[in-house]
Amino acid sequence: MNRDTVIGFAKDLISTLIMVAIILGVGYGVTGTYPFMVAVESGSMIPHMYKGDVIFLVSPDRTEIVTWAEGVETGYTSFGDYGDVIVFHPNGDTSRTPIIHRAMVWIEEGMKMPNGQKAPNSGYITKGDHNPVADQPTLTAPVKKEWVVGVAKLRVPVVGHLSLLFR
Numbered sequence: 477m478n479r480d481t482v483i484g485f486a487k488d489l490i491s492t493l494i495m496v497a498i499i500l501g502v503g504y505g506v507t508g509t510y511p512f513m514v515a516v517e518s519g520s521m522i523p524h525m526y527k528g529d530v531i532f533l534v535s536p537d538r539t540e541i542v543t544w545a546e547g548v549e550t551g552y553t554s555f556g557d558y559g560d561v562i563v564f565h566p567n568g569d570t571s572r573t574p575i576i577h578r579a580m581v582w583i584e585e586g587m588k589m590p591n592g593q594k595a596p597n598s599g600y601i602t603k604g605d606h607n608p609v610a611d612q613p614t615l616t617a618p619v620k621k622e623w624v625v626g627v628a629k630l631r632v633p634v635v636g637h638l639s640l641l642f643r
Contacts, residue, residue: 520605
């Protein structure tokens with residue numbers, strides 16, 4: 477390789493890294509969360525979200541999370557049903573793949589979960605729109621506010637399939 481080729485490659489690499497940094501910085505600045513977009517990895521949210529859809533998120537600190545129960549009372553809907561869809565780390569474990577499901581209701585510690593067991597902590601009862609039962613307690617404990625990565629705000633169909641190929 478000659479010197480001009482190496483310099484050209486270095487310039488291209490640096491400009492690409494700068495562009496990625498700008499996109500990440502603007503994305504975080506606008507949404508207040510990272511990641512600010514996720515690809516749906518399963519069919520648990522059908523018919524409102526599909527595997528391969530990209531979902532843009534907003535930090536839970538920048539918006540109020542409306543549960544399905546509250547949405548029924550107020551008429552608030554998002555993604556085709558009452559209440560908000562949230563992305564959260566199951567049991568707060570950041571090493572696990574985040575889950576994107578609808579916040580159904582908020583319960584306090586000791587209240588009964590959908591299966592009748594007492595809740596070990598206060599948090600959201602969540603459920604995939606396509607799933608017959610809630611996530612609690614089999615998939616995760618009630619979702620604490622600090623486990624929530626973001627609130628889903630925008631869906632872009634199909635474009636996330638490429639990122640799923642690498643997982």
